[in-house]
Amino acid sequence: xxxxxxxxxxxxxxxxxxxxxxxxxxxxxxxxxxxxxxxxxxxxxxxxxxxxxxxxxxxxxxxxxxxxxxxxxxxxxxxxxxxxxxxxxxxxxxxxxxxxxxxxxxxxxxxxxxxxxxxxxxxxxxxxxxxxxxxxxxxxxxxxxxxxxxxxxxxxxxxxxxxxxxxxxxxxxxxxxxxxxxxxxxxxxxxx
Numbered sequence: 107x108x109x110x111x112x113x114x115x116x117x118x119x120x121x122x123x124x125x126x127x128x129x130x131x132x133x134x135x136x137x138x139x140x141x142x143x144x145x146x147x148x149x150x151x152x153x154x155x156x157x158x159x160x161x162x163x164x165x166x167x168x169x170x171x172x173x174x175x176x177x178x179x180x181x182x183x184x185x186x187x188x189x190x191x192x193x194x195x196x197x198x199x200x201x202x203x204x205x206x207x208x209x210x211x212x213x214x215x216x217x218x219x220x221x222x223x224x225x226x227x228x229x230x231x232x233x234x235x236x237x238x239x240x241x242x243x244x245x246x247x248x249x250x251x252x253x254x255x256x257x258x259x260x261x262x263x264x265x266x267x268x269x270x271x272x273x274x275x276x277x278x279x280x281x282x283x284x285x286x287x288x289x290x291x292x293x294x295x296x297x298x
Contacts, residue, residue, distance in 0.1 A: 142167060143169055144164055144168050144169070144210050144211050145169055145170075145171045145209040145210045146160065146168060146169065146170045146171065146172075146175075146209055146210070146213055147171060147172040147174075147209040147213065147215065147259070148170055148172070148173045148213045148214075148216055149174045149198055149214040149215075149216070149250060150173070150174065150198070150213075150215050150216050150246065150252070151173050151174060151180070151184055151194075151213075152175060152177075152184070153180050153184050154183075155267075156214075156215050156263065156265055157170060158187075160263070165262065170188065170190055171192075171207045171208075171209050172195070172197040172206050172209060173194045173195065174198045174201065175195075175196070176197050181194050190211075196241065198244070198246070198253075199249055203256035203257060206256075209259055210259055211260065211261045212254060212261070212262035213248045213262075213265075214262065214265070215264075215265040215266070216250055216264065216266060216295050218267040222267040222269050247285075248285070250264065251285045251286070251289065251290065254290055255289070270282075284295040
């Protein structure tokens with residue numbers, strides 16, 4: 107089975123990836139980049155899996171300056187794994203984007219349940235809405251967009267499930283694509 111990946115080309119040449127598996131690299135098209143520190147914000151952090159990959163890829167240059175996770179058990183595990191010295195924010199929908207420290211790289215594994223095959227099947231069996239109609243989890247991508255718009259980081263990595271591309275006959279991904287390209291100014295090209 108082929109894994110789909112998409113890359114976002116910003117006008118400044120930075121390539122950012124969105125796919126069903128995280129890509130652990132920052133690439134600046136045609137330019138050698140020397141990065142001393144990459145300040146990261148980790149949204150929907152879980153126990154820090156996406157961050158761990160990025161930390162391994164970037165080494166000591168990676169410094170996490172902000173974390174958001176609402177599940178108390180995930181927060182406990184995250185704090186046991188990472189000793190950042192700042193309080194982990196809870197519900198990102200209640201956080202003002204302006205209050206988040208500046209960062210260079212946004213990591214966001216926004217909830218997949220409204221889009222995944224298993225999640226959609228379960229929600230439908232319970233008579234619950236899926237996708238963007240799920241007002242609790244399905245609209246959290248728009249909080250990512252709100253933060254990207256306010257903070258304008260140099261790069262972002264969004265991670266979700268394969269079914270995000272085909273959910274609701276592709277309309278879900280087309281909406282995400284439109285927000286990232288038309289509203290936020292990224293150029294999107296398929297990458298494999």
